Amino acid sequence: MLSVMKYLKKMYPTVQLLYEPESSLYDDHHPSTSARTELGPNAIDPWSPDSNSAPVDLVITLGGDGTILRASSLFKTGPVPPVLSFSMGTLGFLLPFDIHDFQSIIRDTFEQRVTVLKRMRLACTIHDADGKEIGGSTSAGLQVMNEVVLHRGRSPHLSIVDVLVDGVHLTEAFADGLIVSTPTGSTAYSLSAGGPIVHPLAKALLLSPISPRSLSFRPVVLPETSKVTLMVNSKSRTPAEISMDGHEPSTGFRVLSPGQSVKVQESPYPIPCVRRTSIAGSEMNSERNGDCDIPDGDGRSDDWVRDINTLLQFNATFRNKGILKQIQSSGN
Amino acid sequence: MLSVMKYLKKMYPTVQLLYEPESSLYDDHHPSTSARTELGPNAIDPWSPDSNSAPVDLVITLGGDGTILRASSLFKTGPVPPVLSFSMGTLGFLLPFDIHDFQSIIRDTFEQRVTVLKRMRLACTIHDADGKEIGGSTSAGLQVMNEVVLHRGRSPHLSIVDVLVDGVHLTEAFADGLIVSTPTGSTAYSLSAGGPIVHPLAKALLLSPISPRSLSFRPVVLPETSKVTLMVNSKSRTPAEISMDGHEPSTGFRVLSPGQSVKVQESPYPIPCVRRTSIAGSEMNSERNGDCDIPDGDGRSDDWVRDINTLLQFNATFRNKGILKQIQSSGN
Amino acid sequence: MLSVMKYLKKMYPTVQLLYEPESSLYDDHHPSTSARTELGPNAIDPWSPDSNSAPVDLVITLGGDGTILRASSLFKTGPVPPVLSFSMGTLGFLLPFDIHDFQSIIRDTFEQRVTVLKRMRLACTIHDADGKEIGGSTSAGLQVMNEVVLHRGRSPHLSIVDVLVDGVHLTEAFADGLIVSTPTGSTAYSLSAGGPIVHPLAKALLLSPISPRSLSFRPVVLPETSKVTLMVNSKSRTPAEISMDGHEPSTGFRVLSPGQSVKVQESPYPIPCVRRTSIAGSEMNSERNGDCDIPDGDGRSDDWVRDINTLLQFNATFRNKGILKQIQSSGN
Amino acid sequence: MLSVMKYLKKMYPTVQLLYEPESSLYDDHHPSTSARTELGPNAIDPWSPDSNSAPVDLVITLGGDGTILRASSLFKTGPVPPVLSFSMGTLGFLLPFDIHDFQSIIRDTFEQRVTVLKRMRLACTIHDADGKEIGGSTSAGLQVMNEVVLHRGRSPHLSIVDVLVDGVHLTEAFADGLIVSTPTGSTAYSLSAGGPIVHPLAKALLLSPISPRSLSFRPVVLPETSKVTLMVNSKSRTPAEISMDGHEPSTGFRVLSPGQSVKVQESPYPIPCVRRTSIAGSEMNSERNGDCDIPDGDGRSDDWVRDINTLLQFNATFRNKGILKQIQSSGN
Ligand SMILES: NC(=O)C1=CN([C@@H]2O[C@H](COP(=O)(O)OP(=O)(O)OC[C@H]3O[C@@H](n4cnc5c(N)ncnc54)[C@H](O)[C@@H]3O)[C@@H](O)[C@H]2O)C=CC1
Ligand SMILES: NC(=O)C1=CN([C@@H]2O[C@H](COP(=O)(O)OP(=O)(O)OC[C@H]3O[C@@H](n4cnc5c(N)ncnc54)[C@H](O)[C@@H]3O)[C@@H](O)[C@H]2O)C=CC1
Ligand SMILES: NC(=O)C1=CN([C@@H]2O[C@H](COP(=O)(O)OP(=O)(O)OC[C@H]3O[C@@H](n4cnc5c(N)ncnc54)[C@H](O)[C@@H]3O)[C@@H](O)[C@H]2O)C=CC1
Numbered sequence A, B, C, D: 001m002l003s004v005m006k007y008l009k010k011m012y013p014t015v016q017l018l019y020e021p022e023s024s025l026y027d028d029h030h031p032s033t034s035a036r037t038e039l040g041p042n043a044i045d046p047w048s049p050d051s052n053s054a055p056v057d058l059v060i061t062l063g064g065d066g067t068i069l070r071a072s073s074l075f076k077t078g079p080v081p082p083v084l085s086f087s088m089g090t091l092g093f094l095l096p097f098d099i100h101d102f103q104s105i106i107r108d109t110f111e112q113r114v115t116v117l118k119r120m121r122l123a124c125t126i127h128d129a130d131g132k133e134i135g136g137s138t139s140a141g142l143q144v145m146n147e148v149v150l151h152r153g154r155s156p157h158l159s160i161v162d163v164l165v166d167g168v169h170l171t172e173a174f175a176d177g178l179i180v181s182t183p184t185g186s187t188a189y190s191l192s193a194g195g196p197i198v199h200p201l202a203k204a205l206l207l208s209p210i211s212p213r214s215l216s217f218r219p220v221v222l223p224e225t226s227k228v229t230l231m232v233n234s235k236s237r238t239p240a241e242i243s244m245d246g247h248e249p250s251t252g253f254r255v256l257s258p259g260q261s262v263k264v265q266e267s268p269y270p271i272p273c274v275r276r277t278s279i280a281g282s283e284m285n286s287e288r289n290g291d292c293d294i295p296d297g298d299g300r301s302d303d304w305v306r307d308i309n310t311l312l313q314f315n316a317t318f319r320n321k322g323i324l325k326q327i328q329s330s331g332n
């Protein structure tokens, strides 16, 4: 992280560097006193979501898929600046770039030779049995990038949850839990629960059950304009735990009692993620992203195809001798 | 059918009635000589897709889901008039109305108290190994409402098919077959093959494998702008049979040899289907459908929710005692 | 429950009635003071698993599927007497008889006009990283009738669990959890997790993953002689919670840390369950069950077929108009 | 193949070599005139299933999984000699040995340092609507090693098939087809259709649907003593094609009309397959296999575990960086 900062400082001296003080919760790469010394005392400032400081133009994350989920959770109330994500080792679905290439990629980014993929987010609000909003969510709603989950958690008993779509009762679910996912989240928990793979540019919400007591609860793909409500059924013997992108809601409200509900819909604030293929420079277009000058990609699916094939081992056919031979030769 | 025609003739004497001569292939309700006698000699004329006669303003189908698929196949080259579909007994996904209610529904339709659901169709073209279009498809491409399927058919051997999305190679499938489906088709063959349920208003294409020799070929949801190519792999020991909405392509071209391919993308000509809930009259909007004056519905999901629950028995929870008791009491 | 007891006392005065004092935890039908008054002061005695009182000849359960799981958990160390289970309303997989018919069924049972289905149980022991048994399990091992589950519980992170079969490493599972199930348990949690339906007479163990982070973790059917070990991987960021038949182990040991494991194998003590079809009296055979004189059934599948069709709504075909009509007519 | 024969002739001169004349249908390795010249005129004789020549003591197959299925189909009426199977390149589920190691493996086999895995087969008979056997099947029934399939074949319409287990009606299937599989066959077609992986030593039959028009047709595991009947329903608009181990029945009877049925049960004649792990010599036991002196293995699961992991890529976790790195580095 330090070397990334030093590089930025050297190449783009007028850039104001900020860091997220909590990030040390997630990795060990957070700027130590020595870092500050090396960069100079005012080279880098802490940043907080509520700060009144100048708006952020670019977010850089370093670490696992969790770091970008964390970054997403910090931008709750308005447009999100483009996010440039580096993996520290393993590639990930949300991590197009390897840290070793950081110099050339940062250069491409600053020189606007990249495009972004706008990843849809969901805006969620939590409600009491009488419909009143609770849980202290912000005006724009809690923002999630992967999914909202209701789960029985430690309770030995199934939770019973009613699902409403645009106010119409769709079904009553007896299950370990339910997932409302973005296309981005379709390769996260929903995939484990048996859901389909949804291309990040498809305009859709995904409803997937977790271990439902039913032979016939198939995952459901809804229009992105749908408003989905998950309400703990009054018959449910147990409350249900909410989790958002794998964490409890940032407001700390964690458990829904019977009658309480969470409402989910598309957020007006997607996350513009700097894309791998875009580097080629050949596929710019002219739509602009807020204050930031990185154009949208045109939806070419190279990154995504590569990811589902190498990271998920999608359709690893038994006959795929290429893979097979490697496995054998590696004595695996 | 006769009574429907008589009713139309009586209520709307200036309406020109047409019938599809081939429809007798599909059911027994085709107008006999006696019908013509009863209605008067010029009351009803045969119609063919290529006819130069005046454009059709409304299509009425009577029969199973197959009748509307058939109607769809007749409109190949331009906008499709609204389709009003009656079931002759069983309700179906594509059959919102029961024939017993035909009078009131026809009245509502003529008086524009209904809305339509525009169901996406796919436009397909068939190509030789060198990319040249074959199979005599029309300019707009072959139109399908449910899905295109490539299947090994009677061959004992798996077919090997390459899937390309927007020109990028997604995967090589060893399988009984592959399905590219519309949201409408998601509750047809794709569902049997393990695919998710896609709401008809979701903008998406669905790629589902049929019995793939892989543990990891999950169904894939693509943006509706995707161009999908299915190409029989040159290693494939068998050709693959094409079927469109359950029939061989109307051009009669039925078998793809290794190297040949079918290309699929969203058609510019959806089918405007008269909707059940729209009858309520409360949810009109003002977008007009071509020459026809029936407005689009606003996407409320009542019909669809009812259909997946009653027709598919979606998420029939084991505890669903309502259903259970009925089954028991009926001695089933 | 009182009326069952009174009936037993009247018809079979020499029978010694016992009751399980904890059963009030599970339902409200537990003998009150008034019951004791009515039956006479010594008519009924409390019973506990450790009691030195005379062995039990027949267990009668009243309530949901949970009551028989509870009864199973009380017989830990030797052969189990036949179990006669009545539902108090809903039929269940483990509840062949309706309480309304109790008189005739008790008569059939006492007069040996019934047969039993021996339901396999699993014997489990819990081990430390060095292999030493912990958790205070009894000599015969903890007995489960449905399944043993390791689950991440409330932890937001996936658990990592190694699976060994007969000492050979089968796989490393990143998942919400893992299930080792009996054929009986195949219609319980395992079914929700995507497992196959296993006939109770099939000799097999079933390993099913719960929401695995893998596209290719298919459920596995093992010979009933297999010894399966689930060990929390040392890399696992979270411990895993054990649950047995939906409860924490009766020894109170609930959480496995990395390195700890649970070993599972077929128990020598199945549960002989009095069967519904056997009542017909036509399918006796001569194998005897311990001290009890109820013969084994011959494995005819009538009960099971009825159960999977009516309780699970197995293969409820969309065309199943019988069911459909009932649903519609009931205005559902 | 020639070199295998020469080796056998040299090492074990008293062994009588036979070959299956039809095998040239399956590969190119069939003994040519030159082979006969080299080996000597009487060194090798053709063999046919009906021949009255001396019984076979050992079968050697060379080729893909199909060659052992073919060998199985030749032994229809009695005990099968042990089968030693070599792959000519790709390993397969039924192909434990690589042809490169043939010398040491043949030596181990002749010196009885190997064990066998008895793979269950199914015995099938085909019946008319009135129950009379048709299709000219032999007395012991048609023998299959993987599975029997009923499939709609080229018909565009779903077939409707009734499933009976031990004479009790289990379900009416609207589907592309149905599979009754052995444990061995569980990794073949049934796996593609969504079935579980069944260990070859589990005593069970597996019923798996192919693309059923139902959300709730889960695969079913039955006791190996079950008698399963698949009968084409009289309502079925199409006949159903039978295939056995991927081929039409050897009697040439290929299509079942409505009312006709196929009955399936465990065959008394399993296939003793020489096993890989057994070579270690450490796990012999004393049960003898007919005239052949190779003992049964003790069911250790090493081979199987290796196969499902390397051949099927069972539970290839996304985090499996070992595999991942190889894929990346190979530029795949
Ligand atoms: N059974 C399961 O599969 C569970 C999955 N999760 C997922 O974990 C996510 C939180 O991730 P972390 O904070 O990293 O927790 P974590 O460290 O527990 O990792 C979960 C895994 O999911 C991967 N992941 C995250 N987002 C992804 C995406 N959009 N596509 C593909 N893979 C993705 C991560 O790389 C990591 O391998 C949640 O949003 C949820 O989707 C959470 C609980 C259970
Ligand atoms: N294994 C399977 O499930 C197979 C399904 N099909 C489907 O059959 C369709 C052709 O239908 P028909 O000419 O009526 O043939 P058909 O008479 O063979 O009926 C197929 C069944 O699918 C139903 N169906 C058709 N479209 C549907 C939709 N969009 N949503 C829900 N259900 C639907 C029909 O009502 C009928 O029950 C094809 O487009 C294909 O989707 C075709 C072959 C195999
Ligand atoms: N997501 C899920 O499906 C979950 C299922 N369970 C199951 O609950 C069982 C405990 O049952 P209860 O104490 O009654 O808890 P419970 O009151 O939470 O009920 C669980 C449901 O499973 C049913 N059930 C239990 N055993 C069954 C069997 N062998 N076949 C078919 N259905 C069965 C019960 O009738 C009840 O509907 C556990 O052994 C586990 O199998 C537990 C947690 C989650």
Ligand SMILES: NC(=O)C1=CN([C@@H]2O[C@H](COP(=O)(O)OP(=O)(O)OC[C@H]3O[C@@H](n4cnc5c(N)ncnc54)[C@H](O)[C@@H]3O)[C@@H](O)[C@H]2O)C=CC1
Binding pocket: A319, B156, B157, B158, B175, B176, B210, B211, B212, B213, D064, D065, D066, D067, D069, D092, D093, D094, D146, D147, D184, D185, D186, D187, D188, D189, D190, D192, D193, D244, D245, D246
């Ligand atoms: N969609 C599918 O998966 C289909 C599968 N098959 C299977 O093909 C078998 C016939 O095999 P071939 O004559 O070689 O035809 P084939 O050359 O078409 O090969 C089928 C594939 O199945 C593999 N296979 C065969 N038996 C296996 C087993 N027990 N476990 C794991 N893999 C196995 C073969 O190695 C080959 O890769 C049939 O018994 C049937 O199981 C047949 C048709 C469709």
